[in-house]
Amino acid sequence: MNSAEAPAAEPDLASRLRLSVVRLNRRLRSQHTDESVSLTQLSALNTLSGCGPMTPSELAASERVRPPSMTRVIASLEEVGLVSRRQHPTDGRQSIIELTPAGADLLNAEASARERWLDKRLAELTAAERHILARASEIIDRMAGT
Amino acid sequence: MNSAEAPAAEPDLASRLRLSVVRLNRRLRSQHTDESVSLTQLSALNTLSGCGPMTPSELAASERVRPPSMTRVIASLEEVGLVSRRQHPTDGRQSIIELTPAGADLLNAEASARERWLDKRLAELTAAERHILARASEIIDRMAGT
DNA sequence: TATTGTTATACTCTATAACTATA
DNA sequence: TATAGTTATAGAGTATAACAATA
Structure with a gap:
């Protein structure tokens, strides 16, 4: 695939991805229980x-x-x-x-309440959507690890 | 009880996505500057x-x-x-x-240092990878909004 | 009495600066 | 003197409980 200089195909991707990550992180943290x-x-x-x-x-x-x-x-x-x-x-x-x-x-x-919340949300998605998230997860790890 | 209807094609997706989100969130926050x-x-x-x-x-x-x-x-x-x-x-x-x-x-x-860090990381990806992240962002928003 | 919003308080996560112990 | 790690301290982000003002 094409690359490095022109992310023009996805305008505002940084803004949108950033907000998505902040909000999912907030939801995940809110599932925290004492156990x-x-x-x-x-x-x-x-x-x-x-x-x-x-x-x-x-x-x-x-x-x-x-x-x-x-x-x-x-x-x-x-x-x-x-x-x-x-x-x-x-x-x-x-x-x-x-x-x-x-x-x-x-x-x-790994049977925390937080895990269960996310598992439930993931189960509501289609297989194709879960596949996108799986690939996104790998890409994010690569970016965040840099 | 068993996650029989769960995403068999993407085992541990919840665990992996959760960690990816936590770590990217951490990186994004660390880009915070006083301006x-x-x-x-x-x-x-x-x-x-x-x-x-x-x-x-x-x-x-x-x-x-x-x-x-x-x-x-x-x-x-x-x-x-x-x-x-x-x-x-x-x-x-x-x-x-x-x-x-x-x-x-x-x-x-939206020209913060944080934005610039993420923009730079995104520019290093392929167009296909950015497309995956764009779609993942939409899916995450849907999940986090529930 | 119920609702909206704020104040008081506390905990988690993270940082920088200063310190201790060891190399 | 340099490095690994800890302690001290501070600030952001979030929560619950208690309160004030208004409905």
């Missing part, structure tokens, strides 16, 4: 699951947040036993964060 | 622009936030002159919020 972890926590758990144990700085870089922000996320996850920390083998300043069995279980289950 | 309005403010301005003047409660309902949250958003927009408030013609409890010329100008310009 479930937050979206921020879930995102970190997911990264640990996909990439394996890593240091706080590496996790912050993967999630594209600043180290102090990640310190707090890790602390909250440690507190509820979803991640654990061990010493770095050679560098006393660093530590290694890893998913606990409970953290892995939680990711496997 | 630009926030995503929350912009979303409210956009709704006022599209739907016309309305009461704080109506605006809260449109944005799907609680009235006290919208009180704060409106106050911040009033303070910088992007919206104005006038009396409700018949009900003394209510007021009408409307876009000022400055607010309309800002929406027309």
